[in-house]
Each structure stands twice: as structure tokens, then as C-alpha cells.
Amino acid sequence: MKLILMLGEGMIVSVQLFLLTLLFAIPLGLVVAFGRRSKSYIIRGITGIYISIMRGTPLMLQLVAVFYGPYYIYGGKIDRFAAAIIAFTLNYAAYFAEIYRGGIESIPKGQYEAGEVLGFTRPQVFFKIILPQVVKRILPAISNEVITLVKDTALATVIGVSEMFRVTNNEMSRIASIRPLFVAGGFYYIMNLIVAQLFKFTEKKLNYYR
Structure with missing residues (x-):
């Protein structure tokens, strides 16, 4: 129990890294995706x-x-923690941006034209017609990146952030046992299981877009 409690402190830090990265990377990725589709050569570059x-x-x-x-x-x-958030956010925003761009470009141009014919402005066409379809199409790819993020939080140990993997290593050295490694593995697995189930539930909710 003591071992679980000690690793739990590291788990909290890992969850914070995970949630804050998503909070910043998801919208930043959308901004970057728009930049990649900009008419400006400089912005695209x-x-x-x-x-x-x-x-x-x-x-x-x-x-x-x-x-x-x-x-x-x-x-x-x-x-250290702020540096980890910045690095994770910049990294994952780049991957999210390409996923968003692929999803947006997969929508037929005719749907944009149809929305404009109905009197919608370009922003209204995007957010009311295009975006819901894009979300449905990119969910599997996004879920893969989010699951990878759960595991990548362990990399924060390289700059001394006391997340779960670092705490696990310290405990393994302290008690000279591999048990903390198995407990940490269980934590990561449970986190990813929860993430996978949330995305599965969301995909079912969006089935009406088929």
C-alpha cells in the first residue's frame, strides 16, 4: 500500500502533464493546421x-x-514542469495539426459551396458543417496520439520532473526490487484503458454522421 501511495504522487504529476498538454496542444494544433492551409506563402512556410x-x-x-x-x-x-508542458505541447500540436489538415482536406469542396449557397458565412460553414465531420474522421488518429502521450509523459524524467517513471526508478533503487516497475506499468495501462474507452464512447456518439 505504501508503494502504491508513493507512486500515486508521481501518477498525479503524470496526469497533470497529460491533461495540460492536451489543453494547450489541441487548440494550438488547429491554429497550425489553418496556417498550413493559409494562402500566404510565408505563413505556410x-x-x-x-x-x-x-x-x-x-x-x-x-x-x-x-x-x-x-x-x-x-x-x-x-x-522543470513548465518546460515539460511547453515541449510536450509544441511536439503534439505539430502531430495534431497534420491530423486536422488531413481531416479538413478530406471533405469534398462541394460541401463548402453548398453551405455558402445556403447563406452561411465561411466560418459558419466550417464550424457547423465541416468540423463535425472532420472530428468523426480524425478520432481514431487522435486517439492513437493521445494514448502515445500517456506513455510519453515518462520522458519528462530526463529533465528531472518527478512524474511516475522517475518516482518508480527512485523506489526501485531504494528498495532494490522490481515491484515498483510492475505497479507503474499497471498505472500506465489503466490510464490508457480509460482513454481508449472514452474515445470508443465518443465514436459511438458520433455514429450519426455516417
Whole structure:
């Protein structure tokens, strides 16, 4: 019981990392997706480079860069937890952006034209007609990324964030036992099971878009 309670403290930090990353990355990804579809060559170029860097370099490297970068650039310092949130958000927003873009571009142009013929403005067409269909189409891909995020929170240990994996390693060293590793594995599995069930429930609720 004591072991579970101690790992539970790390679990709380992992859940906070997970939820805050989703809170910031989901809307940021939509903004970046719009940037990728912008008519401006400059905006498309900037967002394209951003996505390329975030997807083309390891998340662990990004964590280290965000945490240690301010010190080497101007002698500043950033909180470990805040650095983890920033790195996770920037990384996952890039992946979400490409998922959003693919979903948006999969909708036939005729639906945009039909909405405008009915008197809707372009924003109304997007949010009332296009977006609900996009959400249904991208849910499986989004669920995969969210499940990956649950496991990726363990990478925050590289910059000293006391999330569950770091606490697990400390406990394994302290009691010279592998038991904490199995308990941590159970925690991650339960988190992912909950996430998977939530997405499954959401997909069923959106079946009327078929």
C-alpha cells in the first residue's frame, strides 16, 4: 500500500502533464493546421518548418532544449514542469495539426459551396458543417496520439520532473526490487484503458454522421 501511495504522487504529476498538454496542444494544433492551409506563402512556410522540426527530432531532445536552452542563450531559468508542458505541447500540436489538415482536406469542396449557397458565412460553414465531420474522421488518429502521450509523459524524467517513471526508478533503487516497475506499468495501462474507452464512447456518439 505504501508503494502504491508513493507512486500515486508521481501518477498525479503524470496526469497533470497529460491533461495540460492536451489543453494547450489541441487548440494550438488547429491554429497550425489553418496556417498550413493559409494562402500566404510565408505563413505556410513557417508552419511547415515548425511541423518538420517537431516531427523530425526526438521529443527527448526537445525537452532538453526547452529546459536548458534559456540558460545557455541568456542565462535564464525555467521551471522543470513548465518546460515539460511547453515541449510536450509544441511536439503534439505539430502531430495534431497534420491530423486536422488531413481531416479538413478530406471533405469534398462541394460541401463548402453548398453551405455558402445556403447563406452561411465561411466560418459558419466550417464550424457547423465541416468540423463535425472532420472530428468523426480524425478520432481514431487522435486517439492513437493521445494514448502515445500517456506513455510519453515518462520522458519528462530526463529533465528531472518527478512524474511516475522517475518516482518508480527512485523506489526501485531504494528498495532494490522490481515491484515498483510492475505497479507503474499497471498505472500506465489503466490510464490508457480509460482513454481508449472514452474515445470508443465518443465514436459511438458520433455514429450519426455516417
